[in-house]
Amino acid sequence: MNHHTSRRLILKGLVASAIVIGFDVCERSWVTSASATSIFESLPALDGVVYTDNATLTAASVDFGNIVHRQPIAVLKPGSINDIVQIIQFARRHQIKVAARGQGHSTYGQPQVEAGIVIEMSTLNKIHFVGTDRVVVDAGVVWSRLLQQTLQQGLTPPVLTDYLELSVGGTLSVGGIGGATHRYGVQVDNVLELEVVTGTGQIETCSQWQNRHLFTAVLAGLGQCGIIVKATIKLIPAATNTRVFQLYYDDLATFTHDQRLVINDERFDYVEGQMIAKDTGGWRYLLEAASFYSPPNIPNKSLLLAGLTYTQGTEQIEDKTYFDFLNRLAPTVAFLKSIGVWSYPHPWLNLFVPNSAVETLVSEVAANLTLADTGQGPILLYPVKTKRFQLPLFRVPKGEIVFLFALLRTADPPNSSTVTKMLNDNRKLFEKNRDLGGYQYPVNAISFSFQDWKQHFRPFWRYLISAKRRYDPDNVLTPGQGIF
Ligand SMILES: Cc1cc2nc3c(=O)[nH]c(=O)nc-3n(C[C@H](O)[C@H](O)[C@H](O)COP(=O)(O)OP(=O)(O)OC[C@H]3O[C@@H](n4cnc5c(N)ncnc54)[C@H](O)[C@@H]3O)c2cc1C
Structure with missing residues (x-):
């Protein structure tokens, strides 16, 4: 192969109507030369469609993070499992990379493929x-x-x-x-x-x-x-219904103490929590818990709240259907879409923090964090029990309890200096947590080296x-x- 042709990823028969035989990586365009067809086997007929138009390729080069953009050369919308088999075998023969794309809600290019093929699973x-x-x-x-x-x-x-x-x-x-x-x-x-x-x-x-x-x-x-x-x-x-309890705390240690208590005795069906900005500056904490029920079995409020030391008088109790509770983000997302903020960059950071380090790490973050650092995105903080986790590649710190600590940042204003600062902050906080024995939950916008991955998956790296x-x-x- 001469220099020019070696820059081509040779494909064939990808588009049913035209014989497409190659992709010039430098020109970012398909090569369609009938004279060269003999060196290519043809791709078997597919049940779905392979798209190579600009609009489809561009859509596959964006994800929710809107930070990394890698343009594929083709997007398969499979009509069958067999289409995926065919495309993977084809890509393998021609040394082209492939990735599935679910809903593209990753934040750092995880479902994207530069000059490769994206499979739209939808x-x-x-x-x-x-x-x-x-x-x-x-x-x-x-x-x-x-x-x-x-x-x-x-x-x-x-x-x-x-x-x-x-x-x-x-x-x-x-x-x-x-x-x-x-x-x-x-x-x-x-x-x-x-x-x-x-x-x-x-x-x-x-x-x-x-x-x-x-x-x-x-x-x-x-x-x-x-x-x-x-x-x-x-x-x-x-259950058909949900009773939702929102309990506020001014003090981090009291908040995490109560969160541990309620996940240990499992009095609620659902437990999460957030760090919330106070109007007067600083942060307070919100324990969000819910009991699922079907009438006539009504949850017993005094039993559920027994022994919890939230700031008295702040509690809010609300009833929703089970589905509306689980789907509760839908109205917020619709609003964010309507004002355009949903497509701002989202340099998210989700960490698993060891139980023993959570107060130290979170209070250190809270002391320095401003609303500008998250672009008013939510900050989640809640504990989970590690004995419930069975899969080796789902990595969390040692200990019976670990906390999810998630800074779900929106880059606002949506410019590159805001994004760069947030990405740097992500990396610094990741390292601090890692040095305390913590892990990232890998849905993040964070630069991660081969060494980082090795450490992340250890002892399951091999x-x-x-x-x-x-x-x-x-x-x-x-x-x-x-x-x-
Ligand atoms: C608004 C929002 C809320 C979220 N809330 C939560 C939450 O509460 N809990 C939580 O755990 N996560 C949450 N996430 C993170 C989310 O779970 C992950 O980013 C997830 O990967 C997104 O799913 P997706 O279908 O958009 O996947 P994509 O972003 O399309 O893909 C994610 C990765 O998985 C690969 N992939 C996709 N489909 C397949 C497949 N079929 N087979 C193999 N690999 C595949 C892709 O190639 C990519 O590497 C949230 C994300 C957003 C944007």
């Missing part, structure tokens, strides 16, 4: 079966739809994220934490079976009992060993490497995570 969105204790869904289904469907049979997944417009495949690739995590673990702990297309283009079924190595490499596996195409997720009986060698030997999958 076209694989069938809910196949709702049984008495499980639901079988395509990975492109979003949790809000899944929940609406299972609720028709009085059932719910045990754990849901705060925002329901995330894809099943997207959250199962990272973990999936929420207010019920102290009881049921993360979403990956509630998966019974997966269907996966590996980096070699094989379709494999895996579970705790079958093909376990793949199962544990894919759940919270950041898309490194396979693309989840179908999942069987546990269901439990759902396990991940061996899984990667076995299931994605040519390193085709999910480059946007920046691991391999």
Whole structure:
């Protein structure tokens, strides 16, 4: 190959109507030369469509973070699992990278692929079966739809994220934490079976009992060993209503003490918390807890609040339907979209802080943090129990309890100097927490080196490497995570 052709990633037959044989990386354009077709095998017919138009490619180069932009050369909207098999085998032959994109709610390019192929999972969105204790869904289904469907049979997944417009495949690739995590673990702990297309283009079924190595490499596996195409997720009986308690605290130690108390005795179904700016400057703390119930079984307020030392008179108690409670972010998101803030850059940072370090770290942050540092984005702080976590690649600090501490920043004003400052702040806080024995929850906007990943996955680094060698030997999958 001469210099010019070697700069081409040679493809063929990608677009049904025209024979596209290559992509010139420098020109960022397709090469269509009929004369050269003989050196290319043709891609088998697909059930879905491969798009190469600018609008589709540009859309796939943006995520919720709106910080990193990598333009793919093609976007597959699969019509079947077999399409994913074909595209991965094709990409492997031609040394092109591939990643699945769920809802693109990552914050730092995780679902993007420079000059590669993005697979838009949202076209694989069938809910196949709702049984008495499980639901079988395509990975492109979003949790809000899944929940609406299972609720028709009085059932719910045990754990849901705060925002329901995330894809099943997207959250199962990272973990999936929420207010019920102290009881049921993360979403990956509630998966019974997966269907996966590996980096070699094989379709494999895996579970705790079958093909376990793949199962544990894919759940919270950041898309490194396979693309989840179908999942069987546990269901439990759902209540119809929710009583929501909002309790305010002026003092961090009292707040975390009460949070630990309520997750230990499990008096609530749902426990989260936030750090909230005071009008007068400084911060106070909000314990958000909820009891799910179906009338006539009404939650007993005095039992639920017994022994809690929130600032008296600040408590707010509200009733919602179970679905409206879980879907409570929807109106806020609609508002943020309407004023354009939803598309501002979002340099988010989610950390898991060791129990013993949480007061020190959070009070240090609180002493220096201003609203400008988060662009008024929410700051989450709540404990979870590590004994509920079963999956090795979901990494949390040692100890029975760890805290999620999340600075969900919006770059406001949305310019590069705000973003750069927030990214630097993310890195500094990550390092401080790491040095205390903490971890990041890898959905963040943070620069992360090979060494950082090695440390993140230790002592399961070798396990991940061996899984990667076995299931994605040519390193085709999910480059946007920046691991391999
Ligand atoms: C508003 C908002 C609220 C959030 N709330 C929570 C929360 O409460 N709890 C929580 O845990 N997280 C939360 N997150 C983070 C979120 O769970 C992750 O960013 C998740 O990965 C996003 O899902 P997605 O479908 O948009 O995935 P994408 O951003 O599209 O993809 C995420 C990563 O997974 C890979 N991937 C996607 N689909 C598949 C698949 N089928 N198989 C293999 N790999 C795949 C992608 O290539 C990418 O690397 C929130 C994010 C936002 C923006």
